[in-house]
Amino acid sequence: MNRLLAYRAVLLATLGAVPLGMLPVQAQAPEAAAALAARLALLQAEVRNLEAENAIENLQGIFGFYYDKNEWQQAADIFTEDATFEWGGSGVYVGKPRILAYLRSLGAEGPQEGLLNDQMQLQPIVTVAPDGLSAKARWHLFSQEARHGVEHFWGTGIYENEYRFEAGVWKISKLQLYSSMKTPYEAGWGVTALPRSTPSSDLPPDLPPAMDYANYPAVFVPPLHYPHPVTAAVPAPQPAEPLATDPGSLREALDALEPRVGLLQDADAVERLHTIYGYYLAHNQWDELTGIFTPDGTIEIALRGVYVGRPSVRRNLDLYGVQNELRGTLHNHMQYQPVIHIAADGQRASMRSRAFSLMGNFGGTGRFMGGTYENIFEKREGVWMLHKDQQINTYFALYDVGWKDLEWRPAPGITDSNPPDAPPTLQFEMYPRPFLPPYHYTNPVTGR
Amino acid sequence: MTRIPPQRTTLHLLSLLCAAGLVACGEPAATTPEQDAAAAELAALSTEVALLEARVQQVKDANAIKRLQRAYGYYVEEGLWDEVADLFSDDASLELARDGVYHGKERIRAYFTALGGGQRGLREGQLNEQLQVMPVVTLGTDGQTAKARWRNILLVGQLGEHAEWGEGPFENEYVKEDGVWKIHRMRWQQAILVPYQGGWAANEDYNRGIWVSDTLPPDAPPTDDHGWWPETYLPPFHFRNPVGTYQPESAPAGGVEAAAARPAAGVTP
Structure with a gap:
């Protein structure tokens, strides 16, 4: 700011204290350049701290x-x-x-x-x-x-x-x-x-x-x-630190910042889309849910196999209940703790997140489900879509049993009457057996 | 700032700016193509910086709204009712569960105080965990308003007396006043509040969505009333599908499976 004030003072002195607004265009240039540099420097700091929030x-x-x-x-x-x-x-x-x-x-x-x-x-x-x-x-x-x-x-x-x-x-x-x-x-x-x-x-x-x-x-x-x-x-x-005020340096700073802002917006969009996925799933909104997949997207849940493309995704969702069917049913699938990495080109994202569900029917049984998502999102023609939806279940537990005496059983697996297009890509084990769902990322500090 | 004789500074600066092509040298009216290009470049840069500022502002706004709602949760679960009320705009409205609508910040303060039994902070032996999760924030095009859906997970009760699971979605509205985001309209649907013993399979709703309105009547009745668990209701989404609704080319497959999963009675189309 001191620099900016200095430029302004000097220019006013030079031009005989003419009000700034009346200066010829070319004389305003240094003022504009200094002001622009200050705005860009603040924007850089804001972006840096927003990136920090996401990283943390x-x-x-x-x-x-x-x-x-x-x-x-x-x-x-x-x-x-x-x-x-x-x-x-x-x-x-x-x-x-x-x-x-x-x-x-x-x-x-x-x-x-x-x-x-x-x-x-x-x-x-x-x-x-x-x-x-x-x-x-x-x-x-x-x-x-x-x-x-x-x-x-x-x-x-x-x-x-x-x-x-x-x-x-x-x-x-x-x-x-x-x-x-x-x-x-x-x-x-x-x-x-x-x-x-x-x-x-x-x-x-x-x-x-x-x-x-x-x-x-x-x-x-x-x-x-x-x-x-x-x-x-x-x-x-x-x-x-303050930025150099020549147009070349300003252009360089702006061009370096723009894609970083894009990645911040991408991270927001991906997290938002995944959360919307949870709300659609919770309310059996199958056509809405299918619509957020890429045309060639896949869904793979509970070892049921891989369903490829929107018609198959839609078919898969019939396994979990009737579209819009809600009465006396709790089907609350929550999405928590997203760890999102956007590719540098802003066209693809990987996400690990946690699933926790409250399910069941009034007068029937209550159930809890815990699990891990490892999903991939892609930007198609500027719009983020869900490209690969993979859930690795940790447990399905009856409300009246909990986890202490939960008997081991395999995940539900393939449904013969509504089969997948391909077998499961990953065989996993559920609690009480141990299993480590593969990470899409390495340790952010050691790289291991 | 170090004091330098103004004239020397001026001359020095002007020569520098002149060399950089940022100011006209000699005849003020005469510009060279290089100078015109520099001015045009600055004008273009200014426009681009403004566009980028607007995009960063959107990210900041979305974060501020998440911060606001999460802070609401942390204050509510400790019974810090004044801090809760201060998150609302003066003309805000509040409608939780089936309690009806309370208008204005002071009525909202009264509502939360009543919720806490008239005291600040929790009672000994009270649990009031309210987890604010799953934000879907949608900013208005005016930059001054926003909407968001959230899910609230409740673990509440009083040791030795009762314990409940609760959950349900918020559909809230927010307003930016003097650069500060505030809650403008809070609407929470109580999908379930059920005793821990037996949970949602064995119990109807614990309080039928009535928390304080029997002792502190609302300013207006519920805007929409859809009963209580096991009645279920899909609160409308404020947002549009960000990609698009799937349009099947023919009747969707899997009808047999779906029909088999259909309960014998109580089906609504």
């Missing part, structure tokens, strides 16, 4: 998917070297090696027979620092945990985490989970409320719990890192 949402989602499957090394690798970690009442573990040690104390590395550990990362409020180098975020945790034949639980909590941008990569620098509610599946939260965990005696933390609080039924508000969205403002992004 991806990072926390990736953490959640690793944590689900005891991928401890992978999970620890996305922390900074000096990070801190506190889970409920665990106390604080300081530094990446200690975080890994803590995680390994929870169980053997990798997916385990008889273990369910779905930890859903929901409702992000990400606040990026004005300089774009650090961030904080609040998240909701909603968990389904079970040891087969032993126990099963519902749980909730609030994360207030911190993140740091190091050498071009976002990492978690502080993970703090405030546990809220934990209850055994059989009793539920109206009957039993388990207390906050306590520090381990086998692997004592480096620091005691950072805050003294108790789980539900106690009243406790985990501190909020962000100001009220209406009565206060988040500080605006700050440009890293």
Whole structure:
């Protein structure tokens, strides 16, 4: 801004204090160039921080998917070297090696027979620092945990985490989970409320719990890192450095920024489309749902095989109920925790996300379903469409049974009367058997 | 700012700008083709920057609306009713479940306070988890209004007394006032609120969608009333299919399977 004011002052002095609006066109050029440079620099900072928000949402989602499957090394690798970690009442573990040690104390590395550990990362409020180098975020945790034949639980909590941008990569620098509610599946939260965990005696933390609080039924508000969205403002992004004001440099900066803005809009469009998918699925809107696929798109759910092209996709959806048929039926298929990667050309996107469903009929049975999506989206003639819809189910559990005594069975498989166009591309196992759904991405920090 | 004698600065700057082709040198009226081209390039750049600013603004607006609704959830579940009410515009309306419509920020504040039993914060032993998930944000073309669908997942109850699962969609409207997004219309349909024991297969709706309207009557009756679980209802989507509705060339296949899945009674076309 100082530069801009200097130009303005100098020009006014030169031209005898003529009001700016009356200046000849060519004399306004430097003013316009400086103003443009300032606008572009602010836009660069805004884009940088919006990209940071997306990267942090991806990072926390990736953490959640690793944590689900005891991928401890992978999970620890996305922390900074000096990070801190506190889970409920665990106390604080300081530094990446200690975080890994803590995680390994929870169980053997990798997916385990008889273990369910779905930890859903929901409702992000990400606040990026004005300089774009650090961030904080609040998240909701909603968990389904079970040891087969032993126990099963519902749980909730609030994360207030911190993140740091190091050498071009976002990492978690502080993970703090405030546990809220934990209850055994059989009793539920109206009957039993388990207390906050306590520090381990086998692997004592480096620091005691950072805050003294108790789980539900106690009243406790985990501190909020962000100001009220209406009565206060988040500080605006700050440009890293001023831009050169010659037209060539401005053109170069603009041309570099434009595709990045395009990718931000693409990420929004893909997440929105996938969410719409969930609403159409939940209400048996089969023609609407089929319409969001590419003409050659595929759907592959529950080992039923691959249905190719819109007519086959539409045919596949008949397996899940009658179009528009709702009465006395709950068919709530929710889409959570998207990890979205848009290809650099903005024409293709890969997404891992979580499925969690409440299903059943009044007077019949209730069911829960958990699973993982690995989907591909494509932009066709400028419009994002769903190109590959693949769901890898984790469990189908009867409401009255839950997960503790859930008997193993294979996913539903092929329906002879409405067969697929091709067999399943991926054979998977459901809980209580262990299975790691393949990731479309590598570890964002190590590349492994 | 360092003080430099104005004349020297002016001369120095003008010579630089002159060399860069950004200002006319010598006769003010005379322009060269290079100068015209530079001015045209700046004008083009200015237009393109404005277009890009508008696109970035859309991303910022969508994020701000998500932040607003998620903040609503975090305040509601802690019983921070003043913080909740302050998320609404002065002329906002609120309609949750079958409680009817409450007009204006102060009536909305009264509604939430009544929901909390007249106190700030939760009661000892109260659980009020309300997860705000699945946003579909649609911005108005005016840049000052927006709509969004969300799903609210409820884990609520009072230890030793009762516990319920709940869920249902919001179809909300938002307005930007002095650059700040606020909730302008909040409408939530209670698809289910059912006791934990037995869940939605064994229980009808726990409160029939009536939370506080029996003690704090609304300003207007429900805008649409579709009963309570096991009655089901598809709240209209505010958005159009972003790709297009599938148009089968002939009657869709799979009719046999579909017919087999059809319940014996209670079918609505």
